[in-house]
Amino acid sequence: MRPWKFSLLMVAAGAGVFALALAIRSDYLFFAGYVVLQFIVLATAWNILGGYCGYVNFGTAAFFAIGTYTTVALHKIGANSGRYLSGTLGELLQPLFPLSVPALVILSGAVAGVIGLGMGYLTLRLRGVFFAIATLAMAVVLQTLVINWEFVGGSRGAYIIREESLPMVGFKLGYVQYLFAIMLLLAAVALSVARLIERSRLGYGFATIRDDEMAAEAAGVPTLRLKLIATAISGALMGMAGAPYPYYIGYVEPAGTFGLQYAVNSIAMPMIGGTTSWAGPLIGAILLGSMQQIATVTISSAVNLLLVGVLLVVFVVIAPNGIMGLIFDWQHARRKP
């Protein structure tokens, strides 16, 4: 299937999901669905660096938070435009504020992508476990920075007051529904990007980095450049996933935004789904994400990480290559007589 056809299919599937959710008329569905979709984006983004290139990133929460805090900062500027946007440049920018959520998503993606590129440049000379430790350290550094950044509320956190609904042509769209739709679109974008990479020259290059960097260089693959491309794309998508979050949750503070669940889930979901194809993170995120949402309302939100842990152990033992790995093995076995 051609990439643009796949993208159209993804958008169509997203529209279908949205229509179905509207038909069910449950606000909770949008509320829970948003989180699942957010994890589809995060898991897919993680997989571009972690699955395709084999570089395990423990800093998902940091990139997510970059998106979130870009939104917080820009929202604050927009809400107090008279105070912060002074001077000639400020007056030029003033008509653009307050920024809409899609604009914030794009800006957050750009910020996170640039930071991803910079972090990549500093850390990608490290391999294996050392790279993983460096990403973890980066998350801690960024969290400390945000805690001490008074403008976005520091450790007290920041409230974002959103409108209740958006006036559309003929009807009013609830804000949660609106954010859900944005996340759906983002998920479609992330999956299209992942699949495009997989089928392109870039995908072959990423696979050689995962397999053997020395041999990749000998074959003419510019490994450092490719890894930087991967961190930038991966970081940008994670930042985009974080951008609408302040509007969704209403109150953000560093401990929650840099929470363990983002790093752990975005690793566990591709692992469970399978890391070598775009479908793996999608399956993993839907499976794990919905299980967590169900567990939150039926048992307690505290079991979420326990659930992840148990599933990870189970999959590492019975299907180390994830669900997609199981499917490939099964197809392979069937093809052979």
Added chain:
Amino acid sequence: MTAPLLEVRGLAKRFGGFVALEGIDLDVTPGERLGLIGPNGSGKSTLVNCVCGTLHNETGTVRFAGEVLDGLPAHRRTHMGLARSFQLPRPFTSLTVADNLRVPLLYTVRRRSLLISSPAELDERCLDLLRQVGLDGKARRRPSDLTQVEMRKLELARAMAAEPKLLIADEAMAGLSHSEIEDIIALLMRLNAQGITIIMIEHIMRAVMRFSQRLAVLVSGRKVADGRPEDVVNNPDVVRAYLGQ
């Protein structure tokens, strides 16, 4: 005499206190077939790694086709036309055998010219290369399904796929049977006849003697002999290095 294709001057490499290579001078003229021999641990592979950019030499310079290579990353050297096979095969394990060859085609050959543009042509090129080393039957298998010998052939095919000016075959024949060695020699001869300069690193003397126009001998990180194969094997230093005193 024509200008050398590869020119190594005063190359040295240390690993901590261990001197792996010291004061290596080596010239390879275009179209030449050079055999590089030496006992285990004499620095042959280290020399290849320094020439190809896998390792970086501390002193000395390497010139290729008139350009200084020092400090260039390995992939740039491959783009310039310097390809090597690894002594221990390093296939891309998650790609199929054919896709292993697709990587240098995509990243090196296509960079130079856009001659290979359609996916069908790429497929055909991969298959053609596999046919040359006798692996066409396993194009869709993964490297883990290959035997050690087949992996060496794949390693060689991947280096060939980059369409190099200079091909360095690092022990491409270890473990191969007589007839397979003949096949590989014939293949390398054919490549050489097409104008590709070849450095062969090998322990199998029969193959080296048949193949090489010139032999260079490394012993303990120094070049002790360089010349016509018949002269080199009778050189007292070389005999002493191999057989002891």
